Amino acid sequence: MERLNVLVCDDDTAIVDALEIYLKHENYGVLKAYTGAQALQALAEHEIHLILLDIMMPEMDGLSATIRIREERNIPIIIISAKSEDTDKIAGLNFGADDYVSKPFNPLELMARVKSQMRRYTALGSIALKSGILKSGGLELDRAGKEVRVDGEIIRLTPTEYGIVVFLMENLGHVFSIAQIYEQVWNEPSYAAENTVAVHIRRIREKIEINPREPKYLKVVWGIGYKIKKY
């Protein structure tokens, strides 16, 4: 199998070096850049499958670089930035980044995200949509095989958890309250003080999400209910 290359671009060499160690540990080829301009140059000279990009850099900042890259390429871009405001994240994603990780990040989480993006990028178009498969981004529900996959990896769920995922996947983007989920999945009337649903949802998130506190698929709508986001 061809070795996948990741371009790491940050003006902080220590971070770049640490990420190199982690990425090499995951068997990725690593290219290093310290400014936006260097990143663009490296991108032109080498075959690169994913970019980790800082925002605040000299010569060319990460957002400008993202715009320039997106003019020609659709490789995954993960922004790593100390800017953790919602507005920063939204701006980064709008400029064309695929993911946004704020510093200080958990290296394992970052690696998970890199892998996730890489799988989707490399598997792009290879998986034909089979009937009976519900899909939202990297989350797949195979009702025939009773399987849930995230970025192609099978997730092991309990029957109740599976039931909840099926119910939410069948109604993608729709918000359901705890009581509604309970009645649908448990198939019996709901009583007020039931937080079993909430506990199950948390467990599902821990299994399917890279960072359960910032879920990508199974979203909490506080005070209203839960939904699986439609991608």
Place this chain on the structure above:
Amino acid sequence: MDTKLRNISCSGRAKLVAMIIVWLGFLGTMGSCLFLLQNHDIASSSSYTEDYSFRSNFATLVHNVVEYHVLLKSEDHIKNSGEDGQTAADNLQRLHRIENKLPAMVNFIYYVRNTETGETSTNLGLETADPVRFIQKQPARAFLNGWTSDASIPLFGNIEDMMAGRPYEVYAAVVEPLQAGDMFYDSYLDYTRTKARTDAATILAIIAFVLMAAAFVYLIYITVRREPEGEGATPRPTWMYADVHTVLVLIAAVLSLSIAIGTSPGLSNALTIVALAVVLSLDIFIGLTYVLSMARQIRDRSIFTNTLLYKLGSALRAFLRLAFRGKGFKLWILPLLLGYGFANGLLFVLFREFYHLNEPSLFIFLLLIVFNAGVVYFVARSLVALPQIMEAVKEISAGNLDYPLDSTSIPVNFAAFAEDIRSLQGGLQKAVAQAVKGERMKTDLITNVSHDLKTPLTSIINYVDLLQKEQLENKAAAEYVNILEEKSARLKQLIEDLVEASKASSGNLAVTGEKVDLHELMMQACGEYEEKIQQAELDLHIQTAAETVVICADGKHMWRIAENLLSNVGKYSLPHSRVYIDIASDNGYGSFTIKNISAFPLNISPEQLTERFVRGDESRSTEGSGLGLSIAQSLTGLQGGKFQLDIDGDLFKVTVAIPLWAEE
């Protein structure tokens, strides 16, 4: 002390006595003087012959004697005189009257001699040898001869006309000592009686006056005398202004004087005498109190300050001083007012002058109305601006700093005032803007610092993680790395909380009001924290209201509040205790209350607990930034809610109340 008291009471009694003496003395003096004034001729005379009635009687009798003996003589003489009938009849009547009258005058003697014939007539008895000498010895006597007269008592003027050219000598006198029986005796008795009275009255007047004067001087003395220290220091308040008092006293004096003059002719009447006495008594008391009051005021040197004029003057002075010094009064208003009054007065005068002329008076009347209407219009127009300014001030004080106060629509006399208020408004706006800017700068600073902290922290976390993956042979080193990992995670949490706390407290955070079901929220939150609560070995009870409680809040912020509170519950609760969450709605607010038993003694006030970086455990041994409650409180406030902490022993109670969702 005793003597003093007695002195005071003595002086009080003495004062009363002195006043009565003055009163009686005055009445006596006035009464005697009036009596003397009425009988001034008698009083000033030395003998009864000077009495007016005596003299007129004497002169009349002398006249009668001359008329009888020189002119009329006898009935025959009248008949032969050739006078016409009427005159003769008159003369006859007179003759008889005198004939009847003369003999009754027992004290009157006369001796008439015709110098040509030597014939005499007299009422003297023959025993008088020399009637002429006898007569000339009497004090009241008269001698008339053709051309001359010599009398101790003035006679009527026409008596000489009667004597002129006739050869007669007339001697007449009133014989002393007088005998009872005629009017000379009566008037003599009258005179002697009255004379005695006037003498007594004179003495009475003098005595009364002296007494009065003495008592008066005494009164003045005790009034003016410095009273014993203390009492004299504070001038006794006078009940009347000195000048008003003076005017009133003068009016009373003039009134009583006119009464006295008016009644003096009827002094014989007892009623008028009593009335006069009453009036005079009133006068003396009015006058006495006046004089004493004046004396006291002179002593206190307050006579000028205690006048109405002085008071009015000083009030005017104070007003003028205030007016000219004060800022509320503009000097140019004074001539303006005067000018207004003058113009009005002029127009009125003109109106009066031309009153009888129809057209000019109508014109002036119209002018008057137009002038006054104009003045009222201008005054009203300038006053109209006042409510405008007041409204602006009210708005500004209510916090609406952008309330526009249009100075162009404000008349010139309030323009400066409006401008001042505008600059005040500007100052406030600037201050508020600066405060907001300062708060934002603080938040920005914290955000920027946190960015700068995050980059090195990323490396620390990464390399600590890498270190952990290395097979460290030194066990202690492995332990150290674990501590490093724990603390770097804590540092990360702190930085995030710090940014959030600064944003929440400065209000630099977007809040979207959505429908949030509190029960759903608490269930979700408890679902998230179920594991930690189980780890802490706590028993969670959720008690919910019968109906759903839907509030208007930002779900994410509500989650953050619940998260912070539940995380505290997990961290600080006593193991094996129960935790209660109550959901309720009350009075327009939906609320949830979390109650738990603290594992540590909470010897700290609720106010201190919500301060930033304050934690229940002073040692800070447990994890946490100390910002959780502060953030929860700020976020509650941002959503228009109420955040309340109660500590009762080890019971820790938090209530978060948010306005209920209002369907529109």
